[in-house]
Amino acid sequence: MELSLNIELARKLEGDLLAGNKELMQVWNEIDHKSELKVLELENISAVYGGPDCPINEAVGLGMYGPVQEEIIEAIEEFYRSNNHDTEIRVCPLAHESLVELTRKRGYVLSGFSYRWILTLESWTSPLMVPDSRTRLAMPQDEDNWSKAVASGFADQDNMSETTDLTLEHAFFRMKSSIPFIAEEKGKVAAGGVLALSDDVASLFATSTLPSYRGRGLQTGLLDSRLRYAKDRGARIATIETDPGSGSQRNVERVGFQLADVTAELVKHY
Structure with a gap:
């Protein structure tokens, strides 16, 4: 719909x-x-x-x-x-x-x-047959690795300096409304993202993948896992933002999002 x-x-x-x-x-x-x-x-x-x-x-x-x-x-x-x-x-x-x-x-x-993209969760069906086993809810003990992975992905480098300020990433992880998700491959934290639920709206943000792990479907898996989680908890609408023409745009289109507006x-x- x-x-x-x-x-x-x-x-x-x-x-x-x-x-x-x-x-x-x-x-x-x-x-x-x-x-x-x-x-x-x-x-x-x-x-x-x-x-x-x-x-x-x-x-x-x-x-x-x-x-x-x-x-x-x-x-x-x-x-x-x-x-x-x-x-x-x-x-x-x-x-x-x-x-x-x-x-x-x-x-x-x-x-x-x-x-800005939107998706009607009530009629949405996942394009994946089963959830990506590499993705899961992040636990409190994952905060440091999650923050480093997300920051590294946005900085387009695999390894961040030890002096890099990760305040924003830690704040995203700790927000009361945040439900952080993590993606791992062979024991390595390779990607992360956040889901926030407000009434019947699910907002997806802070999705980032380490450069050396791109092209392996991790971002699609994180999108899918968060959408399944939100739908199971009664959300009717999902929303996310991307840069025009980006790899993220192709991923959100792949899981069913429609373009809502250009900000x-x-x-x-x-």
């Missing part, structure tokens, strides 16, 4: 992201680390800053409940300026049209796109 993105579903997905950002902040700031995760919270909007190289530095939720006021944009810009960072805004295509005009007026430029990423340089 095909599922199309409408404003109600888009608001729900953005709301889940906002709640996740808040939870991530709480966990991040409980971990011993070198920089504090900061979150500016406004009504149905949040802006995250976790250091100059943090991959989740962005404002989300703008324009989902009506026109965007210029003072809101100004507050977000001041938040990032005070942290010596460019302002980055994630724009849902169903956001109010005023956001386009305001960002154009204030000098924002397009920096990239991401694809624009805007940046204002200082």
Whole structure:
């Protein structure tokens, strides 16, 4: 059954992201680390800053409940300026049209796109005959190896330096809503990913595979295992994001996801 993105579903997905950002902040700031995760919270909007190289530095939720006021944009810009960072805004295509005009007026430029995918779990059947035996739920004692594997995969290298900051990965693992999964091959932790359940929505994220283990079906196995788990627990909809044209895109299409929208990423340089 095909599922199309409408404003109600888009608001729900953005709301889940906002709640996740808040939870991530709480966990991040409980971990011993070198920089504090900061979150500016406004009504149905949040802006995250976790250091100059943090991959989740962005404002989300703008324009989902009506026109965007210029003072809101100004507050977000001041938040990032005070942290010596460019302002980055994630724009849902169903956001109010005023956001386009305001960002154009204030000098924002397009920096990239991401694809958001959705899947109707109620009618979904796995393309795999049986679950991939290399995947399983991660246990508390897996946290260090899981964090290293996920970070290494995103950095596109098999071995991370011992001094690499893994705060984000540890925070993803420890979030109250997180259900981390792990993939092993011949006793080696080769890939990992997270599932989060919120009401009837299953969000899949932080999926990463070590470069030397790619092409062996581990990411597909992790996708399949998390979808089976979510469906068994009553989730009706699954969602995930990928970079356009990536290997991850091909994997999510392979297990049945449909493209819901193309999210624009805007940046204002200082």
